[in-house]
Structures are given as structure tokens and as C-alpha cells.
Amino acid sequence: MLAPVDRLRSDRADSPTPGLVEGTEPGAGQKSAIFYHAQSYEDLTTEAEKEAQRATEPDSSEGNDEEEFNALVEEKTPEERLKTNTSPESRTKEEDVSSEEWRSHKKHVFVLSEAGKPIYTRYGTEEALSSTMGVMMALVSFVEAEKNIIRSIHADGCQVVFLTKSPLVLVGVSKTGQSDKELLRELQYIYYQIVSLLTLTQLNHIFQHKQNYDLRRLLAGSEYLTDNLLHRLERDPGLLLSAVTCLPLASSARDVVSSSLQAAKAKNLVFSILLAGDRLVTLVRKKDQFLHHIDLHLVFNLVGSSSSFREGEGWTPICLPKFNTAGFFHAHISYLKPASELCLILVSTDREDFFNMSDCKQRFMERLSKRSAYQAMKDALKCPIYSVAQVGIPELRHFLYKSKSSGLYTSPEFPEVYQSDEEQERLMGLYQDLHSCLHHQTRPLRSFYRCSDMENLLAWVTSGFEVYLCFSPLATKALAVSAVNKLLKWIRKEEDRLFILSPLTY
Amino acid sequence: MALRELKVCLLGDTGVGKSSIVCRFVEDSFDPNINPTIGASFMTKTVQYQNELHKFLIWDTAGQERFRALAPMYYRGSAAAIIVYDITKEESFQTLKNWVKELRQHGPPNIVVAIAGNKCDLLDAREVPEKDAKDYADSIHAIFVETSAKNAININEVFVEISKRIPVAEAAGGTSVKGFKLGRQASESRRACC
Numbered sequence: 001m002l003a004p005v006d007r008l009r010s011d012r013a014d015s016p017t018p019g020l021v022e023g024t025e026p027g028a029g030q031k032s033a034i035f036y037h038a039q040s041y042e043d044l045t046t047e048a049e050k051e052a053q054r055a056t057e058p059d060s061s062e063g064n065d066e067e068e069f070n071a072l073v074e075e076k077t078p079e080e081r082l083k084t085n086t087s088p089e090s091r092t093k094e095e096d097v098s099s100e101e102w103r104s105h106k107k108h109v110f111v112l113s114e115a116g117k118p119i120y121t122r123y124g125t126e127e128a129l130s131s132t133m134g135v136m137m138a139l140v141s142f143v144e145a146e147k148n149i150i151r152s153i154h155a156d157g158c159q160v161v162f163l164t165k166s167p168l169v170l171v172g173v174s175k176t177g178q179s180d181k182e183l184l185r186e187l188q189y190i191y192y193q194i195v196s197l198l199t200l201t202q203l204n205h206i207f208q209h210k211q212n213y214d215l216r217r218l219l220a221g222s223e224y225l226t227d228n229l230l231h232r233l234e235r236d237p238g239l240l241l242s243a244v245t246c247l248p249l250a251s252s253a254r255d256v257v258s259s260s261l262q263a264a265k266a267k268n269l270v271f272s273i274l275l276a277g278d279r280l281v282t283l284v285r286k287k288d289q290f291l292h293h294i295d296l297h298l299v300f301n302l303v304g305s306s307s308s309f310r311e312g313e314g315w316t317p318i319c320l321p322k323f324n325t326a327g328f329f330h331a332h333i334s335y336l337k338p339a340s341e342l343c344l345i346l347v348s349t350d351r352e353d354f355f356n357m358s359d360c361k362q363r364f365m366e367r368l369s370k371r372s373a374y375q376a377m378k379d380a381l382k383c384p385i386y387s388v389a390q391v392g393i394p395e396l397r398h399f400l401y402k403s404k405s406s407g408l409y410t411s412p413e414f415p416e417v418y419q420s421d422e423e424q425e426r427l428m429g430l431y432q433d434l435h436s437c438l439h440h441q442t443r444p445l446r447s448f449y450r451c452s453d454m455e456n457l458l459a460w461v462t463s464g465f466e467v468y469l470c471f472s473p474l475a476t477k478a479l480a481v482s483a484v485n486k487l488l489k490w491i492r493k494e495e496d497r498l499f500i501l502s503p504l505t506y
Numbered sequence: 507m508a509l510r511e512l513k514v515c516l517l518g519d520t521g522v523g524k525s526s527i528v529c530r531f532v533e534d535s536f537d538p539n540i541n542p543t544i545g546a547s548f549m550t551k552t553v554q555y556q557n558e559l560h561k562f563l564i565w566d567t568a569g570q571e572r573f574r575a576l577a578p579m580y581y582r583g584s585a586a587a588i589i590v591y592d593i594t595k596e597e598s599f600q601t602l603k604n605w606v607k608e609l610r611q612h613g614p615p616n617i618v619v620a621i622a623g624n625k626c627d628l629l630d631a632r633e634v635p636e637k638d639a640k641d642y643a644d645s646i647h648a649i650f651v652e653t654s655a656k657n658a659i660n661i662n663e664v665f666v667e668i669s670k671r672i673p674v675a676e677a678a679g680g681t682s683v684k685g686f687k688l689g690r691q692a693s694e695s696r697r698a699c700c
Binding site: 197198217218219220221222224302305306307308309311312313314315316317331351352354358 | 520521525528529532533537539540541542543544545546547548549564566568569570571572573576579
């Protein structure tokens with residue numbers, strides 16, 4: 001069953017070049033992708049763009065309208081004209097929404113219903129913001145009345161981005177300088193987060209029956225999931241790259257874990273996912289059923305945000321919106337051992353399946369201990385991340401490498417200079433910048449080299465991979481370019497350990 | 507020694523301390539910063555009662571509104587239900603009354619109901635007088651205790667009381683839980699949560 005790994009090895013170039021095509025780059029899966037559509041950065045944004053285009057097509061005077069709105073907004077919503085100074089983030093919900101502190105947050109996110117009722121705010125309380133959200137909804141409907149669609153407002157170093165996903169409206173107010181496209185992508189994630197709790201069918205049903213329903217009733221107690229997702233969007237390269245990272249593990253050990261999981265199957269079991277913190281250990285899926293990386297990130301967020309799965313075995317409905325927005329799956333979520341980081345998620349289609357799933361877990365555990373793979377994972381968890389020094393490229397501080405065909409990425413630990421939270425967020429901000437340049441809507445770039453006092457950065461995208469390298473400011477462009485080849489060679493050498501090369505199905 | 511499996515579910519408003527009660531009972535631990543339960547959580551604990559072993563199969567349900575429709579899946583087939591309220595929140599006591607009503611209408615006919623007024627260590631903030639709750643519990647023939655998961659007050663007692671009230675060893679079947687289905691007929695309940 002696992003034999004093809006060696007045979008296929010010979011088909012793969014030993015010395016990869018940046019010209020590699022999708023499917024042969026380091027980290028590319030051997031048989032088939034784990035994910036539904038691994039290169040789907042565009043998945044998130046194209047949908048919204050298409051809708052926006054469709055809506056704007058009948059009216060060609062869109063540009064003028066938008067300009068008018070710039071003016072309008074300055075009169076109408078002083079709340080949104082936030083000052084640009086930033087203060088340390090306080091995450092208290094009780095924050096006064098008229099205070100300077102509230103205004104100075106770098107990124108606000110609001111969710112409201114089409115009736116203008118507040119559903120979520122990242123900072124402050126929804127009640128206190130009902131008039132502000134009313135204004136937001138007024139803007140949206142005013143433009144809609146003209147058969148047009150409001151996409152963004154740029155004013156005073158601050159961007160306001162709108163995403164209408166009936167029956168919800170999402171608004172992002174940002175001073176981070178990210179592109180509209182990036183902000184939309186983040187709003188889209190928040191939308192999917194809400195759908196994953198309720199399903200789109202239920203959302204539609206509720207608002208069809210009662211337009212001014214207060215959705216906070218149903219979301220009460222889950223706000224922290226959205227809070228955490230927003231935090232992840234700022235910190236987790238996986239969400240930026242539309243990819244997932246793996247726990248580095250010898251391929252022999254990973255194969256044992258995967259096949260043990262594969263053997264512990266059940267009729268209604270669709271996905272078995274083993275996580276180590278924010279890292280994927282393995283994923284086994286039903287034949288022909290694919291998990292989208294967005295859905296997987298929502299699962300990561302659910303498990304990572306809550307300590308409640310630490311006790312006993314969890315059983316919860318979850319909608320995987322990229323799979324199907326209409327219905328719930330039912331997930332059995334439990335840690336392998338009480339204080340372990342290893343969390344097993346078994347996704348079933350049947351809500352009565354708890355004991356079957358529990359039984360699958362037992363069988364998986366028995367196999368693991370028989371083949372002593374648990375110990376291998378435990379050892380791997382002792383050093384879940386590698387140092388960039390192992391790559392052996394002078395002046396290289398950090399990098400992100402994504403294999404497009406597998407939808408997996410790898411990245412070393414942050415070096416000394418990026419140890420603080422602020423520095424890590426700053427570096428992620430730089431990566432985000434590069435990312436939006438590479439994926440620019442009208443002028444996409446293949447590569448980008450950028451120097452600054454603090455660091456030099458190189459980003460490169462091919463049909464097979466996407467790589468972002470961060471060098472010390474002493475590095476030269478020539479060194480950076482030659483480093484890409486060295487890095488790819490190193491990843492090729494280590495790909496067994498860093499990636500899941502042979503994903504399994506039941 | 508005979509082993510009996512007793513399915514017990516915990517119901518009640520969000521944040522009243524259902525998970526903390528279970529945690530105290532099963533692991534004798536308390537985490538003040540516990541996250542709200544998502545969906546439901548399953549745990550077991552076996553205790554000796556007279557000359558029997560009682561294995562409690564505990565379903566700790568989420569109190570949040572969005573999981574409300576799933577509750578029947580958990581109280582169906584239960585030998586007992588522990589309905590928890592927070593003595594410092596009048597509203598949670600009202601929610602409790604709704605749960606009692608729902609169990610009356612849709613729950614198993616012989617279900618043992620226990621009412622637990624949790625957070626009894628926070629006397630200064632009390633909103634629900636003990637007497638009112640006790641009178642209400644008596645009126646519906648329910649077990650009543652005020653508990654504190656934090657200070658481990660009356661937690662084991664709730665389960666002992668349940669053991670006492672469970673009808674003695676019915677014929678095999680009855681409360682024997684091996685292989686019970688989590689749910690009612692699938693077709694009937696499928697739509698409940700969406």
C-alpha cells in the first residue's frame with residue numbers, strides 16, 4: 001500500500017529548479033492532494049470579486065459613485081475616521097467605543113445583519129455600536145439601491161472594506177495598509193467561521209422568518225472563536241498562504257500513524273485528522289471526498305481556541321462551509337492522552353455516531369501502541385520545529401515555503417531577532433505585503449526583492465511553489481537569489497519529514 | 507460485584523458550571539478559566555454504591571443556545587438528569603424551570619431529576635434563595651443540593667443521591683446501556699438543529 005513512495009521517488013528531480021511545474025516541487029504529494037483545491041488563495045477572493053462584478057456590470061458609472069462616497073463618508077461616519085496612532089491591544093469587550101483607545105485599534109471587524117443589527121464586533125460591545133452599524137448598513141443599501149455595490153472606502157490612512165454575503169454584511173476597518181483584496185479575504189474567513197457554527201441554511205432560514213432577528217443569541221459564547229480567528233489571521237502564515245504545516249516526523253513513523261488511522265474506519269467516517277497543536281500530523285479521508293484548507297483552518301481554530309476538548313471526549317456539530325454550507329458534520333474531538341498535544345478529530349456524517357467514533361479512536365490507539373508509533377510522535381513533539389541554521393544558508397533568518405500541489409507549507413522557528421510578539425507580527429506584516437504584491441489583482445508579480453534597514457526579503461512564486469525568504473540586511477540580492485536554489489534542495493532532501501507525501505484514503 | 511451503567515446528562519444555562527461539576531466529580535480538579543463546552547463532552551466514572559458498581563456515563567452538554575436543539579439526543583435514554591443553575595443568576599434558575607418542563611414533556615418517563623444550585627461559595631452574590639429552590643425541587647420531586655465545584659461541596663453527594671434514587675436492579679435491559687443509540691429515529695431528529 002505504501003510501496004509507491006520509493007518507486008515514485010525516482011521520478012522526482014533531485015535538483016529542483018525554480019522552473020518546476022506543479023506536482024513535482026518539493027513537498028508535492030505522491031498520489032493525490034489532501035485538499036480540495038490546494039492553490040486556492042484565489043478561492044477566497046474570486047468569489048467576492050465575481051459577485052461584485054456581476055452587481056456592478058449593469059451600471060458603468062461605478063467609479064463616480066465611489067468617489068462620491070469618499071466624500072459622503074467623511075461627513076457621515078466620524079467614528080470610522082480613526083486616528084493612526086496605535087496603542088497596545090486590549091481585548092476587553094467592555095472597552096468604551098467612544099474612547100481614543102477603541103479608535104486606535106489597527107483593525108476593526110464588524111458583522112451585521114441586512115437589517116443593520118449588530119452581530120459581532122472585534123472590540124467593544126455590539127450594543128454600543130448599533131448606531132454605527134446602522135450607518136454601515138445605510139451605506140451598503142444606499143449604493144445597492146442604485147444597482148451598485150460598495151466595495152471599499154479609503155480615507156485618512158484608513159480603509160473600510162465591505163463584504164456582503166447575504167444575509168450577513170461584514171465590514172473591516174483597517175489601518176494596516178493591507179490591500180482591499182487581503183482584507184476581503186480575511187472578512188471571508190470570518191464569514192465562513194460564522195457559517196461553520198450555524199450552516200448557511202440555518203442562517204437563511206432565520207432571517208427569512210425574522211428579518212430583525214438578533215443573531216447574537218445563537219452566537220453567544222462563540223465570539224472567542226471569531227476573536228481567535230482574527231488573531232490567527234495576523235499571526236499564522238498558513239492562513240496567508242492558504243496552506244497547512246505539518247509536524248516534522250520521520251516518514252516511516254508518519255506512515256504507521258496514517259495507516260493506523262486508515263484502518264480505524266467506520267461507515268460514516270469522512271475525515272480523520274490528527275493534529276499536534278497547530279500542526280497536521282496526518283489526515284485520512286474518504287475516497288473522493290476532499291477537505292478544503294479553509295475548512296481545515298476552521299477546525300484548527302475550533303480545537304486550538306478551546307480547552308473544553310481537554311476533558312473527556314467532545315462531540316459537536318460542525319459545518320465545513322467549503323464542503324457544504326447546508327449541513328452539519330459531527331466531529332468527535334479528543335486528545336490522545338490527557339496532557340498530550342495530539343488531538344484526534346473524527347468527522348462523521350451521522351449525529352448518532354458518537355460511540356462508533358469513540359470505538360474508532362480506541363482501535364487507532366491500540367494500533368498505535370502495538371506499533372510503538374505513539375512514542376515516535378512524542379519524540380517528534382519535543383522538537384516540533386527546526387532552526388533555520390539547519391538549512392545552512394548564511395544571512396537567512398526565516399522563510400515560508402509552500403508546495404502548491406499539496407497545499408502544505410513549511411517554515412522554521414522564528415530566530416532570536418523575531419522573538420517578541422511585535423516583531424513576529426511585523427515580519428508577518430512584511431510577508432503579507434509581499435504576498436499581496438505577488439497576487440496583485442491586475443499586476444501580479446513572479447518575484448519581488450525588497451531591502452530595508454531591518455531585513456531584506458525575497459518572494460518568488462512559480463507554478464509549483466511559493467517561497468518567501470527573510471535575510472539579514474547584510475545579504476545581497478545575488479546571495480538571496482542563489483539561496484532559493486539551496487533552500488529548495490534542502491527542502492527536497494527533508495521533504496519526507498516536513499511534508500505528508502503519501503496521503504491515504506479509507 | 508454487579509456493574510450497572512447509568513447514563514446521566516447535565517443540562518442548564520451556559521456558564522453555570524456544568525463542566526466544572528463533572529470535572530470535580532470525575533477528576534477532582536477545578537479550572538477557573540475553563541472554556542465553554544462545545545457541543546457535548548462525554549466522560550465516565552465508576553463508583554461503588556452498596557453492593558453494586560455504578561458506572562456513570564456522563565454527558566456534559568453545552569448550555570449555549572445554538573446547541574439547544576441537540577439536547578434530546580443526550581437526555582433520551584438517560585437514567586438521570588442533573589439540571590444546574592447558578593445561585594448568583596436568577597435568570598439561570600428560570601432556564602432551569604424550562605428544562606424541567608422540557609424533560610416532563612419529552613424526557614424518559616422515569617428519569618431521576620437532580621437540581622444543583624452551583625457556585626454556593628459565592629454567597630455574597632446570591633440571587634436565588636435556597637428556600638425557593640428547595641421548595642421548587644420538592645414540588646417536582648427532584649433531588650436538591652447547593653453545590654460548589656470550586657470548593658468541592660456536595661458534588662459527590664449529587665451522584666450518591668442519584669444512585670439512591672435509581673430503581674434497584676431492574677431486569678437486564680432497562681438501564682443497561684451497552685449499545686444504546688445516541689438518538690431517536692434519525693429521520694425525526696435530523697432537522698432539529700438546522
